[in-house]
Amino acid sequence: MEKQHKLEKVLGDIFSEKLLENLVEHGRIVQIEENTQVISRGDEIKEIPIVLSGTAKVVRTDNKGEEHILFYLNEKEACTATFSICASTKTSEIDFIMETDGELLLYPVKLMDNLTKEFPSWRYYVCRNYNKRMKEFLDTMDSVVFMKMDQRILKYLTKASKALNTKLITITHQEIANDLSTSRVVVSRLLKQLEHEGKIKLYRNRIELLF
DNA sequence: ACATTAAGTGATT
DNA sequence: AATCACTTAATGT
Numbered sequence: 001m002e003k004q005h006k007l008e009k010v011l012g013d014i015f016s017e018k019l020l021e022n023l024v025e026h027g028r029i030v031q032i033e034e035n036t037q038v039i040s041r042g043d044e045i046k047e048i049p050i051v052l053s054g055t056a057k058v059v060r061t062d063n064k065g066e067e068h069i070l071f072y073l074n075e076k077e078a079c080t081a082t083f084s085i086c087a088s089t090k091t092s093e094i095d096f097i098m099e100t101d102g103e104l105l106l107y108p109v110k111l112m113d114n115l116t117k118e119f120p121s122w123r124y125y126v127c128r129n130y131n132k133r134m135k136e137f138l139d140t141m142d143s144v145v146f147m148k149m150d151q152r153i154l155k156y157l158t159k160a161s162k163a164l165n166t167k168l169i170t171i172t173h174q175e176i177a178n179d180l181s182t183s184r185v186v187v188s189r190l191l192k193q194l195e196h197e198g199k200i201k202l203y204r205n206r207i208e209l210l211f
Numbered sequence: 212a213c214a215t216t217a218a219g220t221g222a223t224t
Numbered sequence: 225a226a227t228c229a230c231t232t233a234a235t236g237t
Binding site: 172173174185188189191192202204205 | 216219
Binding site for chain 1: 225226227228233234235
């Protein structure tokens with residue numbers, strides 16, 4: 001019965017009562033110590049973990065044994081990667097490690113289909129989880145692209161400089177933006193950055209290369 | 212002096 | 225990175 005209270009306290013505001021009942025009936029709560037590996041790659045997944053307290057990290061380990069953190073899971077969060085497993089494979093693609101002491105609710109994979117069918121609040125929960133992960137993914141995409149844009153601008157300027165055989169290029173930020181299919185604001189910012197790095201000098205309608 | 216266009220900035224998504 | 229909204233600086237008439 002204490003189990004029920006625990007679940008209600010953590011998940012009560014996002015899950016319906018019936019869903020909570022179901023979770024109480026079929027799931028089990030386990031205490032996990034810090035730095036415990038709960039799931040390893042290749043493990044057969046019989047239960048999916050939902051973090052009740054503490055923090056877990058989901059990690060992908062590559063051939064060299066280097067671990068790459070995919071994301072962290074805090075209270076109320078479940079591992080999205082394990083959701084997709086229910087639909088297809090039964091083995092884990094990732095490592096699941098508790099970063100801190102905490103509690104997990106383990107729920108049998110077998111019964112997950114029913115949850116999806118029966119409980120709207122569960123579907124909503126799963127969606128939210130996916131959404132969050134997707135957002136994180138997009139963010140990293142952004143920063144990757146960002147890293148490359150200043151390189152592109154630099155290359156563009158070098159090329160222009162060679163073609164026109166001058167270090168003083170007559171061009172507007174807008175024109176560069178058009179050619180690199182980005183916005184003028186972005187070009188201005190990156191050019192400013194390059195200027196601070198001492199690679200170029202900016203004037204109106206002109207850019208001087210200092211290398 | 213006034214209008215127009217280029218460039219810079221902060222905040223938000 | 226993109227977009228918006230707004231400011232500031234440079235130029236042309």
